[in-house]
Amino acid sequence: xxxxxxxxxxxxxxxELVYSCAVDLMYERGFHGTSMRDVARSVGVQMSTLYHxxxxxxxxxxxxxxxxxxxxxDRVTEAIxxxxxxxxxxxxxxxxxxxxxxxxxxxxxxxxTELRSLEGDDxxxxxxxxxRYEGIFRAIIDSGQRAGEFRPSDSKLTTRAILGAITDVxxxxxxxxxxxxxxxxxxxxxxFMSGINATTSAAAPVRRRSTTRR
Amino acid sequence: xxxxxxxxxxxxxxxELVYSCAVDLMYERGFHGTSMRDVARSVGVQMSTLYHxxxxxxxxxxxxxxxxxxxxxDRVTEAIxxxxxxxxxxxxxxxxxxxxxxxxxxxxxxxxTELRSLEGDDxxxxxxxxxRYEGIFRAIIDSGQRAGEFRPSDSKLTTRAILGAITDVxxxxxxxxxxxxxxxxxxxxxxFMSGINATTSAAAPVRRRSTTRR
DNA sequence: GTCTATATCTCGATAGAC
DNA sequence: GTCTATCGAGATATAGAC
Numbered sequence: 043x044x045x046x047x048x049x050x051x052x053x054x055x056x057x058e059l060v061y062s063c064a065v066d067l068m069y070e071r072g073f074h075g076t077s078m079r080d081v082a083r084s085v086g087v088q089m090s091t092l093y094h095x096x097x098x099x100x101x102x103x104x105x106x107x108x109x110x111x112x113x114x115x116d117r118v119t120e121a122i123x124x125x126x127x128x129x130x131x132x133x134x135x136x137x138x139x140x141x142x143x144x145x146x147x148x149x150x151x152x153x154x155t156e157l158r159s160l161e162g163d164d165x166x167x168x169x170x171x172x173x174r175y176e177g178i179f180r181a182i183i184d185s186g187q188r189a190g191e192f193r194p195s196d197s198k199l200t201t202r203a204i205l206g207a208i209t210d211v212x213x214x215x216x217x218x219x220x221x222x223x224x225x226x227x228x229x230x231x232x233x234f235m236s237g238i239n240a241t242t243s244a245a246a247p248v249r250r251r252s253t254t255r256r
Numbered sequence: 257x258x259x260x261x262x263x264x265x266x267x268x269x270x271x272e273l274v275y276s277c278a279v280d281l282m283y284e285r286g287f288h289g290t291s292m293r294d295v296a297r298s299v300g301v302q303m304s305t306l307y308h309x310x311x312x313x314x315x316x317x318x319x320x321x322x323x324x325x326x327x328x329x330d331r332v333t334e335a336i337x338x339x340x341x342x343x344x345x346x347x348x349x350x351x352x353x354x355x356x357x358x359x360x361x362x363x364x365x366x367x368x369t370e371l372r373s374l375e376g377d378d379x380x381x382x383x384x385x386x387x388r389y390e391g392i393f394r395a396i397i398d399s400g401q402r403a404g405e406f407r408p409s410d411s412k413l414t415t416r417a418i419l420g421a422i423t424d425v426x427x428x429x430x431x432x433x434x435x436x437x438x439x440x441x442x443x444x445x446x447x448f449m450s451g452i453n454a455t456t457s458a459a460a461p462v463r464r465r466s467t468t469r470r
Numbered sequence: 471g472t473c474t475a476t477a478t479c480t481c482g483a484t485a486g487a488c
Numbered sequence: 489g490t491c492t493a494t495c496g497a498g499a500t501a502t503a504g505a506c
Contacts, residue, residue: 056471072372074288077499091472093501129453155369158286183452193454199435199443200452206424207417214416221413229413237451238397238414239343240407270489292482304484305490313482 057095059085064102069148073103073159103156104164110146110153111171117142118178128186129235135179136208136234137227143212144223151212179205204234271309273299278316283362287317287373317370318378324360324367325385331356332392342400343449349393350422350448351441357426358437365426393419418448 054062063084067076078099082089096102121138122131143150153168160168180201186192208230215226268276277298281290292313296303310316335352336345357364367382374382394415400406422444429440 070372072286072288074286075373078501079498087471088473089500090474090502094471097501099500158284159289186452191454192452195446195452196435196439196443199440200447202424202428203421203444203447206427207421210416210420210424213420221410225410226413229410230417232409233414233417233451234447235451235453237447237449238400238406238409239449240405291480293480301489302491303482304492307483308489311483 056085056087056091060087060092060095060102061105065106065148065152068103068106068152068156073099073152073156100160100164103152103159104168106149107153107156107160107168108171110149111168111175113146114139114142114150114153115171115175115178118175122178122182128182128189128191131182132179132186132204132234133231135182136204136231137224139205139208140211140227140230141223143209144215144217147212147215147217154209154212176201176205207234270299270301270305274301274306274309274316275319279320279362279366282317282320282366282370287313287366287370314374314378317366317373318382320363321367321370321374321382322385324363325382325389327360328353328356328364328367329385329389329392332389336392336396342396342403342405345396346393346400346418346448347445349396350418350445351438353419353422354425354441354444355437357423358429358431361426361429361431368423368426390415390419421448 060081064076064081067080067084071080078089078092081102082092085092092102096105118135118138121134125131125134157165157168157172180197183192183197183200183204187194187197208227211226211230274295278290278295281294281298285294292303292306295316296306299306306316310319332349332352335348339345339348371379371382371386394411397406397411397414397418401408401411422441425440425444
């Protein structure tokens with residue numbers, strides 16, 4: 043499990059390895075379930091080497107969570123930047139959120155679940171990033187309601203319902219699983235947009251997924 | 257924060273206090289973030305006293321998670337027992353899940369989030385309880401699709417979408433919050449049943465919540 | 471930049487008196 | 489059933505050589 047000798051040219055640096063091994067371990071066991079000894083063993087260095095790159099375990103977590111939250115925010119912001127229609131914006135934002143959770147699964151889950159391991163200013167800082175992120179989705183819901191495209195509802199609650207569902211994808215998604223990523227986000231979108239009822243939308247197509255796997 | 261002297265007659269026993277203080281602490285800091293010393297201090301006894309009631313910290317967690325999962329399963333099972341219509345069943349099951357997360361918030365969140373702190377047979381045991389619980393919801397979705405009341409979809413994914421959203425309630429719900437419990441479950445149900453679109457269900461009533469708080 | 475070595479503390483758990 | 493006392497392991501973090 044430890045690092046092997048470099049052979050190719052652009053191997054990850056030790057600093058990058060510390061970061062990524064910490065992400066792996068904290069994804070599986072959580073922050074408090076992961077010791078700096080575990081991280082060092084996983085990287086293949088002595089514990090004191092970790093402290094050359096990060097001043098403390100808390101700092102290591104902050105680095106992971108900040109990076110993940112900002113990457114996720116950038117991804118969604120850029121995805122919807124050129125779109126005006128709220129329905130298309132929501133579709134795109136949901137897809138971006140889900141694909142981020144798929145291809146940066148571990149970072150995303152750590153960012154989603156380790157708020158309670160932070161204290162003081164660190165906690166405030168990440169809460170601010172989270173609120174900003176939720177605000178993107180809520181703004182879409184609000185604008186859709188103002189435009190009459192979405193029915194009136196408590197937009198904060200509606201936002202939480204959608205984000206709760208699509209963030210949960212990180213709790214079960216596995217890269218080589220049964221479902222293609224597009225199928226997942228399409229199905230979620232259908233539920234949010236039209237619900238599961240058969241009667242109120244008789245015109246809804248009976249869309250069946252192909253058997254394609256990614 | 258420690259226990260004060262008993263005055264009334266039916267105070268909780270020490271064993272019950274160990275359990276409930278552990279739930280409180282693990283809800284706030286997680287299993288690995290909570291030490292047996294923390295629990296003992298919170299109860300107001302010495303650490304060795306805890307081991308008179310629970311043979312290990314793992315066992316204490318198992319007791320909490322098993323109790324919570326079984327209580328949640330019983331609650332939903334009993335709630336839908338006399339109901340035949342899948343739509344009514346889903347409505348009732350969602351309401352039961354959300355109210356359980358409201359009035360047994362801490363136990364529920366611990367049960368929802370500490371799977372990764374378990375190992376071996378304990379892990380298998382709780383996974384079995386979780387699968388059985390998800391199975392209740394999936395059976396409702398399946399029967400609704402067979403009856404033609406719900407549109408065809410991947411029922412496993414649909415179940416996860418719904419459970420993901422309503423389980424997330426435990427991450428933000430606070431007893432004296434802005435929203436009444438019934439308003440929360442009604443809004444979630446509306447989204448699952450009919451979606452957020454305005455156009456596909458022009459007949460949908462513009463239901464506005466009263467300002468009542470619980 | 472990585473090592474050896476260690477300081478200091480807290481962890482889960484137990485022995486045994488009362 | 490609760491206490492005092494303690495064990496051995498493992499925690500975060502640092503000092504200082506190379």
